[in-house]
Amino acid sequence: MDEFGVVRGQVCPQCGIEDAVPVAVGMPDAELARAADRGLAVIAGCVVVDDRGGLHCRACSHEWGSVDDPTADELILAALLAVGHDDVVQAIGPGWRQVGDDVVGLTWFVSGEPAQVAVGVGAGALVIGPAREDLAVVEDEGRTFSRDDLLCSPEWLAAAADEFARARRRSFRWCPTCRRPHPPEEFAGYRGVCVDCVRRHHGLGR
Ligand SMILES: [Zn+2]
Ligand SMILES: [Zn+2]
Structure with a gap:
């Protein structure tokens, strides 16, 4: 499971959009710094601010809750x-x-x-x-x-x-194009590439 990136199922209570990333507290290590650069996490720093939430909405910047909260x-x-x-x-x-x-x-x-x-x-x-x-x-x-x-x-x-x-x-099988595991039914028999990659290749988008 990825530690960073959009937290699935967590909908922003302010704007109603599902696009929240975790707020990380403490000294950032290299991995966290890279994730923050790519917008996959927000660094809160070493000083714990009580009213800062554990989730940061990338749409409206509202912060609330915790990544462990039930969705x-x-x-x-x-x-x-x-x-x-x-x-x-x-x-x-x-x-x-x-x-x-x-x-x-x-x-x-x-x-x-x-x-x-x-x-x-x-x-x-x-x-x-x-x-x-x-x-x-x-x-x-x-x-x-x-x-x-x-x-x-x-x-x-x-x-x-x-x-x-x-x-x-x-x-699960490994797709050589997107380099992610997929269940067997997601391979369309097209040179061992997953259906997502086949769609992208043919410009059909998602
Ligand atoms: Zn929001
Ligand atoms: Zn793929």
Whole structure:
């Protein structure tokens, strides 16, 4: 996971745009200085200013919150299960973004970049599976846990999420053009290059 760059899912409460980077406190090292030069972080310096937030909006310069705050999507996930965000993090970790609503009767979230684990949430239960494009397949391949499992035996969910994440990561392939890992379905069979790069190559943009 990248330490710098736009924090996914964190929407600026002032302007409503999702384009916030972390505010780093302390002596900047070379990596942080480079990130700040590229606009991927903001350096707050060594003096801790109390009212400075942990997130800096690049659109309007508003600062608020912390990079560890739950995102709007993560709050939805916790609310659907009627548990706390901390309970969700303890069982299946942070970084969930909503990808589907009412697919096979569940609301879907994924985590990881590229997405590795998918979670489908229904009434009092959730399915954990590999993050595939087709969410109906995820439900077939995944494992179902109850809300009580999440609260009383979070280690069961953690083990399942970890297992699916590892299997998914093993299936990723390296794109030689953008030099990033992608899931196998994102290779269009075009000289081993990912679909994003093929689109860019043909000038179709994104
Ligand atoms: Zn803003
Ligand atoms: Zn690529």
